[in-house]
Amino acid sequence: MQRSWKSVPHIGASPGGGCSPLRTHLGATSAVLLAVSIMMVLSSCGNFDLTGHGWRSDPKYGRLQVQEIEQLRQLTRCLDAYSDARGGFPAALDAIGPAGTWCANADVVEDRLPLFSVQYRPGSHGRKGLATSYLVDLRSRGFRSIHMRSDETGVQYSFVGGKAMSHPDLLSDYLTVEIAIAAERYCSSHPSSGYPATIAELGLSDASGEAAASLRAGRLDGTRYTYSPGERGQDGRVTRYRLEVRPIRYGHPSVESYLVTSDRIVWATDQDRTAGPGDTRMVWEEKRFQGIPPCGSAPR
Numbered sequence: 001m002q003r004s005w006k007s008v009p010h011i012g013a014s015p016g017g018g019c020s021p022l023r024t025h026l027g028a029t030s031a032v033l034l035a036v037s038i039m040m041v042l043s044s045c046g047n048f049d050l051t052g053h054g055w056r057s058d059p060k061y062g063r064l065q066v067q068e069i070e071q072l073r074q075l076t077r078c079l080d081a082y083s084d085a086r087g088g089f090p091a092a093l094d095a096i097g098p099a100g101t102w103c104a105n106a107d108v109v110e111d112r113l114p115l116f117s118v119q120y121r122p123g124s125h126g127r128k129g130l131a132t133s134y135l136v137d138l139r140s141r142g143f144r145s146i147h148m149r150s151d152e153t154g155v156q157y158s159f160v161g162g163k164a165m166s167h168p169d170l171l172s173d174y175l176t177v178e179i180a181i182a183a184e185r186y187c188s189s190h191p192s193s194g195y196p197a198t199i200a201e202l203g204l205s206d207a208s209g210e211a212a213a214s215l216r217a218g219r220l221d222g223t224r225y226t227y228s229p230g231e232r233g234q235d236g237r238v239t240r241y242r243l244e245v246r247p248i249r250y251g252h253p254s255v256e257s258y259l260v261t262s263d264r265i266v267w268a269t270d271q272d273r274t275a276g277p278g279d280t281r282m283v284w285e286e287k288r289f290q291g292i293p294p295c296g297s298a299p300r
Contacts, residue, residue, distance in 0.1 A: 068116050069148065071108045072138050073210040073221075075118075076154045078103035079134065080219060088130020089152065093120045116140055123152075153248040154214075155222030172223045173258060173268070175215070176245045177285045179204070179225065180260040183241060187295035194237035194295060195262065199227045224248050230262075239295065244274055258282075264289045 078096040081103060083089050094100055097109030111118050116138045123133030133152045140146035147159040182202040187195045196202060200216040214220040218227075223245060230240030245258040250272040259267045259275040266282040267275040 068113050069138065070210045071105060071113065071116075071118070072136060072148055072150050072156065073214060075104055075108060075120075075136050076150050077210070077214050077217060077219075079136075079152075080154065080217065083130075083152075086130060087128050088126050088132060089122055089134045091122055091131065093118075114141070116146075153222045153252055154219055155248075155252060172221075172245060172254060173256065173282070173285065175220070176225070176243065176258045176260055177266060177282075177288055179215070179227065180243055180264070180266075181288060181292065183227075183243070183262075184264070184289065184292045184295060187238075188293045192237065194232075194239050195229050195241045197229055197238070199225065219248065222248050222252065222254060246274065262295065 075093070075096075078101070079089055082096050082101060090096065090100070093104065093109040096104045098106050107113055108118055119137040119139070121135045121137075122131035123135075124131065126132045136150045138146075138148040149157040149159070151157075179199060179202065182204060183195055186202055190196075198216075199218065204212045204215055211220060215225060218225050224247075226244040226246075228242050228244070229238045232238050240262045242262070243258075243260045245260075247254040247257070255270045255272070257269050257271075257273065257275045259279075264286060266285045267277065267279045268282050269275040269279040
């Protein structure tokens with residue numbers, strides 16, 4: 001797997017509360033997609049100017065833009081929760097708003113966002129009368145055209161020049177190791193218990209909280225993150241774990257899967273299966289574990 005790298009803001013712990021660098025691979029159309037992806041996923045580092053693809057001098061306006069774009073991720077998370085509980089997606093967004101599960105923001109459900117319009121389109125109905133798929137479109141109001149979309153896999157798209165470009169591959173490999181690093185640091189700071197029981201215990205954070213909330217639920221931008229701790233030993237410590245990362249729908253658009261274990265080895269494959277020994281070893285990502293103390297004195 002050939003990669004090129006840039007630095008962008010990221011999800012994770014930042015001791016000073018500022019921005020940290022994210023090294024992530026970009027495709028041929030990366031320049032435009034990177035700008036949109038920063039808006040979608042991240043960031044506490046500045047204020048985005050959606051009207052000119054640069055930075056805006058009005059901090060309040062810039063924050064509002066980022067907050068509203070993050071509503072697309074919140075909708076995805078709320079629709080996922082609804083489907084998990086009921087076996088399908090609702091006919092209208094009312095079902096996840098104040099009149100329903102109270103998950104989504106009322107301004108989003110009722111299409112009252114100042115800067116963006118929200119359109120929800122459920123797909124065909126299954127046996128339970130609920131939709132088996134959906135599309136959510138976020139379109140700018142009254143300024144330079146911005147069009148974003150999400151579907152039932154949670155993939156985030158941006159439409160640039162009429163062409164849909166997806167976000168997941170910009171982040172999934174980096175976040176895989178970011179979660180593993182957080183697990184290693186957790187173990188180092190909790191020597192009596194070892195590795196955490198769930199991703200939720202890691203304290204991952206981002207500017208709006210939406211990306212971290214999605215990660216805690218195990219799904220983010222069309223990718224599923226499955227963290228499995230090992231069994232507790234007689235001393236009560238968890239000394240092993242594995243983190244499996246797979247596209248929710250292979251080829252839509254991502255094809256890459258990852259596996260990280262407590263051995264601090266990162267495996268990757270572009271085949272439709274779980275990665276493992278014998279696949280590509282991402283040694284450039286493994287270097288990010290350097291400087292983190294070993295997880296206690298238990299055998300690794």
